[in-house]
Amino acid sequence: MNRARMTQMTGKYMNHDMISLHTDLPELPEGRISLLYAVLGQQPDAAPQKELLTLVTSLVQMGLDTHDMVENAPQGASAAKSGLLAMRAQQLKVLAGDYFSSRFYHLLSQAGQIDTVRRLSEAICDINRLKVSLYGKMTQMKLNAEEYLHFGAELKSGLFLAFTGFMSGLYERAWPELVERFSRCEVLLQEMRKVEKMSSLDESWGMWHILQEGTEEDRRMLFERRDDPNLIKTLMHKYDIAEKLGSLLRQSTGQLQVLLQRLQSDKLLRELQPLIEPFLQAAGQQRATALKELG
Structure with missing residues (x-):
């Protein structure tokens, strides 16, 4: 899948003036998405759904990556210095990540892909557990x-x-x-x-x-x-x-x-x-x- 097609697929779900004006977003994971798209195309049962499956995976990954960009809120004088715009950008990252992640439920349920909802939901839980484990090792300097x-x-x-x-x-x-x-x-x-x-x-x-x-x-x-x-x-x-x-x-x-x-x-x-x-x-x-x- 080329970049133009990927942008076309995801654009209608990700291009929002409020988000683009007030906060930055992570890069679309083009390499992994293209890898998934190509290999699904080799599977007779999955090939007809490869665009839907890669689209929802793009949205979920963008949701996770956007949440990872949220920084801890500064305290005291630094918090006042950061200003309202910085706080709004952080809030929008949270909301944007939630929005991107939620779209995959809607798209898959419309297509009757309930088992795929389960698979991706379980994967999200595993990823979040892994992040907690990594954070613990990093804070304890055991990495x-x-x-x-x-x-x-x-x-x-x-x-x-x-x-x-x-x-x-x-x-x-x-x-x-x-x-x-x-x-x-x-x-x-x-x-x-x-x-x-x-x-x-x-x-x-x-x-x-x-x-x-x-x-x-x-x-x-x-x-x-x-x-x-x-x-x-x-x-x-x-x-x-x-x-x-x-x-x-x-x-x-x-x-x-x-x-x-x-x-x-x-x-x-x-x-x-x-x-x-x-x-x-x-x-x-x-x-x-x-x-x-x-x-």
């Missing part, structure tokens, strides 16, 4: 870099795993690993973009890697001066954060390509290749940059 990636991939793939029961044969066996590996590549690509900004190490793979592998002095400085851009740049270079992320992305992308080959469908491979290109390009650019710095 390592690999667990951070694993949680990220699980959160992105959770809704899409609900469609395993729609697959048959080889696809049923391959789908869970396929969507998890694709989601892991998405997480790694996001982390590489964070490195490019170099604005903060908070809530990043780089932070957990340094806390896991760094010296006691570097860990202490990371806690005390986490908003210092010079320190951030120094630590990122010292621990080769960009290079390590690039290596992990190359590894995961290679594993993803192997999985796709197992599906033994040239048509599906051609359809999915554009979804993998951003991962290949980012990993390749990082390697070229690293070689240039060495040379």
Whole structure:
């Protein structure tokens, strides 16, 4: 599914003046949606409903991602400073997330897809439990870099795993690993973009890697001066954060390509290749940059 068709499908449910004027929304999960659409198209029983199923999944994922953008309300003087507009933006994020999520019930019930409502509802509950677990580990500082990636991939793939029961044969066996590996590549690509900004190490793979592998002095400085851009740049270079992320992305992308080959469908491979290109390009650019710095 191309971007134009995806935008056309979701636009009538997501384009609201009040929301667009007063708050930001997360990006549509185009990669995972296109992956689901393409694989559902290979399933004889699910293919006739593939547009409806990908539409409702888009809306639910947007609802979850919009809620994730809601920040804790500031207290005291900072609360007054943030002003009415900031508070309204936060409130609209909550309302927008609720609205997007609610639309899937309506659309699926109209189509008589009650079992799909159950599957997605259970997936939402699992995702929320996973978020609580991740938050607990993060606040207690009991998380390592690999667990951070694993949680990220699980959160992105959770809704899409609900469609395993729609697959048959080889696809049923391959789908869970396929969507998890694709989601892991998405997480790694996001982390590489964070490195490019170099604005903060908070809530990043780089932070957990340094806390896991760094010296006691570097860990202490990371806690005390986490908003210092010079320190951030120094630590990122010292621990080769960009290079390590690039290596992990190359590894995961290679594993993803192997999985796709197992599906033994040239048509599906051609359809999915554009979804993998951003991962290949980012990993390749990082390697070229690293070689240039060495040379």
